[in-house]
Amino acid sequence: MDDLDRIRGHRARIGYTVAAVTTEVYPIDWYRVVPEGVSLMMITLPLGTRSADDLARCYDISIEAARTMARAGADLVVLGGLPINISKGGGNLDDLMGGLAREIGVRVSSSAAAQVHAFAALGSRKVAVVHPFEPDQNPRHERTIAEFFGLEPVGVHAGGSNLVALGTLAPGRALEWGRAALAAHPEADTLYFGCPHWTVVDAIQPLEDEFGVSVLTSLQAIAWESLRQTGIEDRISGFGRLLREF
Amino acid sequence: MTDMLYGSRARIGYCSPPFVTHVFAYEFYRMVPEGVTLMLTTLEVAGEYSKEAFDGSHDRALRAARLMAGAGADVVVLGGNPINQSRGVDSLPEICARLGEEIGTRVVASTLAQREAMERLGSRKVATAHMSGPEHDERHHRQMRNMGVESVGVASMKYNLLDYGRVPLTAAFEMAARLKAAHPEADTIHLASAHWPTAHAIERIERELGVDVMTSQQAILWKALRTAGIDDPIEGFGRLLREF
Numbered sequence: 001m002d003d004l005d006r007i008r009g010h011r012a013r014i015g016y017t018v019a020a021v022t023t024e025v026y027p028i029d030w031y032r033v034v035p036e037g038v039s040l041m042m043i044t045l046p047l048g049t050r051s052a053d054d055l056a057r058c059y060d061i062s063i064e065a066a067r068t069m070a071r072a073g074a075d076l077v078v079l080g081g082l083p084i085n086i087s088k089g090g091g092n093l094d095d096l097m098g099g100l101a102r103e104i105g106v107r108v109s110s111s112a113a114a115q116v117h118a119f120a121a122l123g124s125r126k127v128a129v130v131h132p133f134e135p136d137q138n139p140r141h142e143r144t145i146a147e148f149f150g151l152e153p154v155g156v157h158a159g160g161s162n163l164v165a166l167g168t169l170a171p172g173r174a175l176e177w178g179r180a181a182l183a184a185h186p187e188a189d190t191l192y193f194g195c196p197h198w199t200v201v202d203a204i205q206p207l208e209d210e211f212g213v214s215v216l217t218s219l220q221a222i223a224w225e226s227l228r229q230t231g232i233e234d235r236i237s238g239f240g241r242l243l244r245e246f
Numbered sequence: 247m248t249d250m251l252y253g254s255r256a257r258i259g260y261c262s263p264p265f266v267t268h269v270f271a272y273e274f275y276r277m278v279p280e281g282v283t284l285m286l287t288t289l290e291v292a293g294e295y296s297k298e299a300f301d302g303s304h305d306r307a308l309r310a311a312r313l314m315a316g317a318g319a320d321v322v323v324l325g326g327n328p329i330n331q332s333r334g335v336d337s338l339p340e341i342c343a344r345l346g347e348e349i350g351t352r353v354v355a356s357t358l359a360q361r362e363a364m365e366r367l368g369s370r371k372v373a374t375a376h377m378s379g380p381e382h383d384e385r386h387h388r389q390m391r392n393m394g395v396e397s398v399g400v401a402s403m404k405y406n407l408l409d410y411g412r413v414p415l416t417a418a419f420e421m422a423a424r425l426k427a428a429h430p431e432a433d434t435i436h437l438a439s440a441h442w443p444t445a446h447a448i449e450r451i452e453r454e455l456g457v458d459v460m461t462s463q464q465a466i467l468w469k470a471l472r473t474a475g476i477d478d479p480i481e482g483f484g485r486l487l488r489e490f
Contacts, residue, residue, distance in 0.1 A: 002415050002446045003415070006414070006415060007411065007412055007413065007414055007415065007443075008268070008269050008272055008411060008415075008443050009268070009411065013268070013411065015266065021287055021310060021313050022259070022285045022286065022287045022310060022313055022314055022317060023285070023286050023287075024252075024253070024257065024283055024284065024285040024286070024317075025252065025283075027271040027275075027284065027286070028252055028275070028283065031271075031272065031275065039268060039269075039272060039411070040268070040271065040272075041266050041267070041268040041411065042266070042267050042268075042271070042286065042288060043265060043266050043267070043288045044286065044287045044288045065265070065266060068265055068266050068292060068408060069266050071408055072266055072268070072408040072409060072411060072412075073409065073411060073412055164313075164316055164317045165317070165318075167251070167252070167253065167257065167283070167285065167317060167318065168251055168317075168318055169251065170249045170250060170251045171249075171250075171251075171252075172249045199252060
């Protein structure tokens with residue numbers, strides 16, 4: 001039964017810029033992870049080839065969207081898409097978020113910052129990566145772990161799918177690929193699932209239990225950052241240490 | 247852990263007019279059966295209802311529809327009654343058919359979904375509640391007439407499109423009750439726009455006010471589900487989803 005004196009998102013309303021033309025999995029998993037009363041405002045970005053021009057255009061739309069979300073009552077705006085976030089250079093990200101927050105009067109974070117904070121909370125040092133794309137993306141992921149997050153990449157497992165097919169990946173794929181990554185790289189203390197637009201949330205807890213590692217996913221980190229930044233300290237079970245312990 | 251993908255029964259693409267979309271996804275998952283997913287692309291309508299925004303949104307919707315079809319959507323919905331109607335209601339069947347043929351996926355327009363929903367319900371005299379200011383009343387009267395029914399009344403609020411997420415949950419029933427009191431001849435209450443919270447109120451309005459309810463989102467979902475071959479009678483969200 002709804003409390004009729006409330007609005008949708010009465011605890012927190014999170015604005016998120018989706019780094020994809022179309023989003024399918026993200027809102028499903030978002031509403032599975034966050035507590036009742038936390039809502040999601042979205043804009044989809046026309047991300048295509050990931051060329052410099054493409055990233056710059058998405059970046060500009062993200063900034064405009066942040067302003068719009070603030071006007072629409074967001075409690076926090078999260079700029080999505082790690083490649084877009086860091087396209088102006090990772091060092092500028094804090095300045096960007098701080099300046100934008102001052103301008104729009106609403107707190108601003110980013111998927112990149114969320115993941116930085118999440119890795120720090122988990123105490124991660126040696127990171128194995130699973131992403132759903134072709135292996136030609138492996139070097140980019142290794143570089144991001146080493147250069148942006150400042151952690152040691154111990155190996156990358158590519159799922160072999162593509163952006164268009166992400167919604168057709170069954171929940172079992174993340175578990176299967178996570179097991180393969182951790183079997184190949186037992187020195188990892190953290191397993192990182194890149195990209196929040198394929199379904200990963202059901203693999204987090206089983207992999208943590210089975211391998212004794214921390215599991216960090218893009219969506220889980222964004223949800224965690226969103227909750228904690230808006231003062232929601234609920235400990236959430238079922239989706240890993242990050243949401244349960246920090 | 248399952249090998250069944252989220253949208254195992256149907257994947258519905260929706261081109262969502264508001265530049266920032268908030269309530270739609272939440273309400274969608276309250277109403278659809280398990281195994282049905284939403285593929286969402288946001289368009290360009292911010293605060294202003296301008297020809298430029300409608301044209302830009304229509305063009306972007308066509309591009310999004312192609313991408314959604316490529317990604318496996320079973321149905322694509324061209325959202326936004328004002329955007330749809332800006333192309334002319336009589337043109338919409340051909341626009342949908344031609345696009346569907348091009349992209350290999352069935353295409354539905356929000357306006358046509360609402361018109362068909364009212365036909366199924368047997369609606370003749372419709373009273374509309376919308377969230378924007380009274381300056382939009384005449385447009386809502388016109389939109390209803392364009393869909394072939396008599397528009398007996400319109401009630402408005404004063405929200406900007408981007409503020410629809412701030413509409414309290416009480417609004418839908420209260421406005422419906424106000425409309426029915428002012429226009430007792432209404433056989434159907436239309437809660438216009440798919441971007442404010444209405445799903446929770448449909449059943450109560452039908453039961454307590456003795457009218458049928460057609461909300462934009464309910465009609466869109468109904469048409470998309472039935473077009474995708476999902477004929478489940480759905481309880482709790484009005485006659486439309488339960489009986490047709």
